[in-house]
Amino acid sequence: MAMRGSRRRVVLAGIVGWLGALVMFFPIFWMLLAAFKTEIDAVGPPELFFRPTLENFVEVNARANYFAYALNSILESLGATAISLALAVPAAYAAAFFPTSRTKDLLLWMLSTKMMPAVGVLVPMYLLFRDTGLLDTRIGLVILFTLSNLPIVVWMLYSFFKDVPHEILEAGRMDGARVGAQIRHLLLPLTLPGIASTALLSIILCWNEAFWSLNLTASQAGPLTAFIASFSSPEGLFWAKLSAASTLAVAPILIFGWMTQRQLVRGLTFGAVK
Numbered sequence: 001m002a003m004r005g006s007r008r009r010v011v012l013a014g015i016v017g018w019l020g021a022l023v024m025f026f027p028i029f030w031m032l033l034a035a036f037k038t039e040i041d042a043v044g045p046p047e048l049f050f051r052p053t054l055e056n057f058v059e060v061n062a063r064a065n066y067f068a069y070a071l072n073s074i075l076e077s078l079g080a081t082a083i084s085l086a087l088a089v090p091a092a093y094a095a096a097f098f099p100t101s102r103t104k105d106l107l108l109w110m111l112s113t114k115m116m117p118a119v120g121v122l123v124p125m126y127l128l129f130r131d132t133g134l135l136d137t138r139i140g141l142v143i144l145f146t147l148s149n150l151p152i153v154v155w156m157l158y159s160f161f162k163d164v165p166h167e168i169l170e171a172g173r174m175d176g177a178r179v180g181a182q183i184r185h186l187l188l189p190l191t192l193p194g195i196a197s198t199a200l201l202s203i204i205l206c207w208n209e210a211f212w213s214l215n216l217t218a219s220q221a222g223p224l225t226a227f228i229a230s231f232s233s234p235e236g237l238f239w240a241k242l243s244a245a246s247t248l249a250v251a252p253i254l255i256f257g258w259m260t261q262r263q264l265v266r267g268l269t270f271g272a273v274k
Contacts, residue, residue, distance in 0.1 A: 028250070028254075031243045031246055031247060032243075032247055033048070033050075034239055034240055034243035035056055035057070035240065035243040035244040035246070035247040036050075036052035036053060036054070036056070037050055037052070037053070037056075037240050037243075038053060038055070038240060039238055039239065039240045039241070041240070042239040042240040042243065043239055056240045056241050056243070056244035057244050057248070059241060059244075060231070060241055060244045060245050060248065063230075063231075064227055064230055064231075064245075066227065066248055069222055069223060069224050069226065069227035069249075070224060070227075070252065072138060072141075072221055072222060072223045072224075073207055073223035073224045073225075073252075075138055075142075076138055076141045076142050076145060076206060076221070076223055077145070077202075077203045077206035077207045077223075078203065079138075079142040080141075080142045080143075080145035080146045080149065080202070080206050081149075081199050081202040081203050081206060083142065083146045084146050084149050084150050084153045084202055085153065085157075085195070085198070085199060085202075087146070087150060088150060088153040088154045088157050088198075089157060089183065089188075089195075090183070091154050091157075092154050092157035092158040092160075092161050093161060093179075093183055093187065095107060095154075095158050095161075096158050096161035096162040096164075097161070097166060097169060107154070107155060107158065110150075110151040110154060110155070111151050111152075111155060113151055114148075114151055114152065118211050118212065119211070122215060125144075125212075125216070126215065126216065129216055134216075135216060135217075135218075136216070136217045136218045136219070136220045136221050136222075137220065137221050138220075138221045140216060140221065141212065141213065141216065141217065141221055141223070144212050144216065145205075145206045145209060145212075148205075148209070148212070149202050149205050149206065152201070152202075152205070153198055153202055156194070156197075156198045156201070157191075157194070157195065157198055159194075160191045160194030160195070160198075161187065161191060164187060164190050164191060168186055168190070169182050169186055169187065172185070172186050200257075200260050203253075203256070204253060204257065207223070207224070207252075207253045208225070208253070209223075209225065210225040210229075213225045213226050214226055214229055224248075224249035224252075225249070227245060227248075227249055228242070228245050228246050228249050230245075231245045
């Protein structure tokens with residue numbers, strides 16, 4: 001009886017999981033369908049069976065330089081992630097292995113900065129970027145994405161680092177390893193799955209950032225989120241073309257997430273089972 005009840009719970013959990021996945025995937029599926037419809041079909045009654053067309057993708061590429069926006073997204077996401085990791089690794093190392101009575105307060109304060117609505121600091125950030133010449137520049141967005149994601153990156157790395165036994169680093173210190181050598185030869189190899197998942201999450205967050213991208217860029221440094229927004233017009237939304245632009249924008253990160261899902265899950269569960 002116990003085995004039967006356990007099996008039922010597993011089956012029920014699987015059904016609930018699949019239902020949740022289908023609900024979350026449905027908007028993406030509907031966007032893909034709309035991207036291959038004509039404008040009339042896209043705004044008409046919902047239809048699963050229709051004659052697909054590529055005219056939306058042709059018009060989208062004719063109207064905007066997709067590859068320029070995609071290049072901006074790649075450079076800004078990778079650049080911000082690299083800088084975030086470079087800053088977060090020593091910060092998380094100090095918090096995990098040399099904590100003080102104020103360490104937890106400092107970490108909570110860092111995380112609390114993510115709770116403030118971004119629109120609350122839009123005007124001062126805009127003026128600061130304007131006066132420093134960072135408006136509509138890749139460097140400006142890299143700096144902004146770095147600062148925006150740094151609290152999350154530090155927190156994630158801290159949670160991975162504190163699961164590493166302190167005795168391992170102490171042994172390294174007794175053998176004469178300095179701080180840099182301890183991090184490079186001991187800590188980073190031991191926590192590589194966690195670091196990889198943190199980097200993947202940071203890339204995804206940077207890729208999907210829309211608020212700052214739309215308000216601090218124009219034509220030069222705009223990422224794919226700005227590419228999508230360029231297909232709204234005073235005449236209204238052209239759903240088929242907007243869906244085609246959205247499909248082109250999310251396709252790279254969806255493929256990237258699918259290819260790295262095993263590493264992401266492995267990293268996020270790193271240290272959960274000892």
